[in-house]
Amino acid sequence: MSPSLSALFSLAGRVAVVTGGNSGLGRTVAQTLAAAGADVVVVGRDRARCEATVRAIEADGHAAAWVDCDLSHRAGLDDHVVRFAKPFGMPDILVNAAGINPRPPIEALDAQTWDRTLEVNLTVPFLLAQAVAPTMAQRGWGRILNFASLQSVRAFGRSGAYGVSKAGVAQLTRVLAEGWSPRGVNVNAIAPGFFPTPMTQPVFDDPARAQALAARTMIGRNGAPDDVRGAAVFLASRASDYVTGQVLFVDGGFSAG
Numbered sequence: 001m002s003p004s005l006s007a008l009f010s011l012a013g014r015v016a017v018v019t020g021g022n023s024g025l026g027r028t029v030a031q032t033l034a035a036a037g038a039d040v041v042v043v044g045r046d047r048a049r050c051e052a053t054v055r056a057i058e059a060d061g062h063a064a065a066w067v068d069c070d071l072s073h074r075a076g077l078d079d080h081v082v083r084f085a086k087p088f089g090m091p092d093i094l095v096n097a098a099g100i101n102p103r104p105p106i107e108a109l110d111a112q113t114w115d116r117t118l119e120v121n122l123t124v125p126f127l128l129a130q131a132v133a134p135t136m137a138q139r140g141w142g143r144i145l146n147f148a149s150l151q152s153v154r155a156f157g158r159s160g161a162y163g164v165s166k167a168g169v170a171q172l173t174r175v176l177a178e179g180w181s182p183r184g185v186n187v188n189a190i191a192p193g194f195f196p197t198p199m200t201q202p203v204f205d206d207p208a209r210a211q212a213l214a215a216r217t218m219i220g221r222n223g224a225p226d227d228v229r230g231a232a233v234f235l236a237s238r239a240s241d242y243v244t245g246q247v248l249f250v251d252g253g254f255s256a257g
């Protein structure tokens with residue numbers, strides 16, 4: 001007997017860790033996975049924003065906890081993973097949403113900025129996946145959901161290291177999927193178009209630029225936070241049991257034009 005549609009999309013009994021869960025798209029995903037039934041651990045550096053996100057989730061009647069940590073220090077990652085597991089146990093779902101985009105023009109892009117961007121956006125998702133996937137594989141079910149970008153496949157101004165890191169995330173998604181999917185751990189990515197968040201404030205502060213980007217989508221507008229909710233639940237739930245190694249563009253058709 002096939003599961004009901006609500007069981008297919010339910011995250012009841014699952015534990016989700018969402019890096020970058022205290023802001024922007026990560027926050028929307030954290031709230032959405034909690035609404036779908038998961039116990040959610042919100043991860044970020046800014047304590048106040050972590051606490052505020054958890055309070056908002058709890059106010060909606062769901063369980064959440066937060067861990068404040070700086071993921072850019074590779075040496076501390078194992079300790080961070082131990083802290084992620086404290087509230088609810090090791091995760092069934094890892095969402096790698098933490099990211100940075102320092103935006104220097106290409107001629108000013110130095111090695112330090114390059115290294116930091118690649119570390120936070122690409123190496124940390126890899127290392128966190130390696131840390132949590134073995135437990136998921138032992139259980140026979142897990143989900144890793146990365147955040148790629150329109151910039152995985154398109155070059156935009158002032159985004160050199162960021163675009164390269166996001167191209168890497170797309171391929172990381174495929175190689176992790178190749179390795180872990182036979183043991184029930186599906187790995188996919190959401191590739192958003194342009195959404196107004198703290199990261200994209202420089203874009204949205206310029207209405208003409210934001211409108212020009214909207215005009216390049218097929219739907220005719222930039223993203224709104226709620227636009228990632230359906231993709232997140234789909235890729236975090238049993239509904240995507242036969243979907244792995246995919247980059248799902250949530251971009252109003254921008255990348256298809």
Ligand SMILES: NC(=O)c1ccc[n+]([C@@H]2O[C@H](COP(=O)([O-])OP(=O)(O)OC[C@H]3O[C@@H](n4cnc5c(N)ncnc54)[C@H](OP(=O)(O)O)[C@@H]3O)[C@@H](O)[C@H]2O)c1
Binds near residue numbers: 021026072099150196
């Ligand atoms: N917004 C868009 O249009 C768009 C488009 C394509 C892809 N994306 C991707 O979507 C994801 C979410 O981005 P967003 O737009 O929602 O940006 P955002 O609001 O700026 O969120 C970035 C998140 O990353 C966390 N973070 C950054 N550095 C960290 C570190 N060293 N340690 C721990 N956490 C760290 C931040 O928390 P703290 O500051 O508290 O550490 C914050 O929660 C990113 O991967 C981004 O690349 C966004």
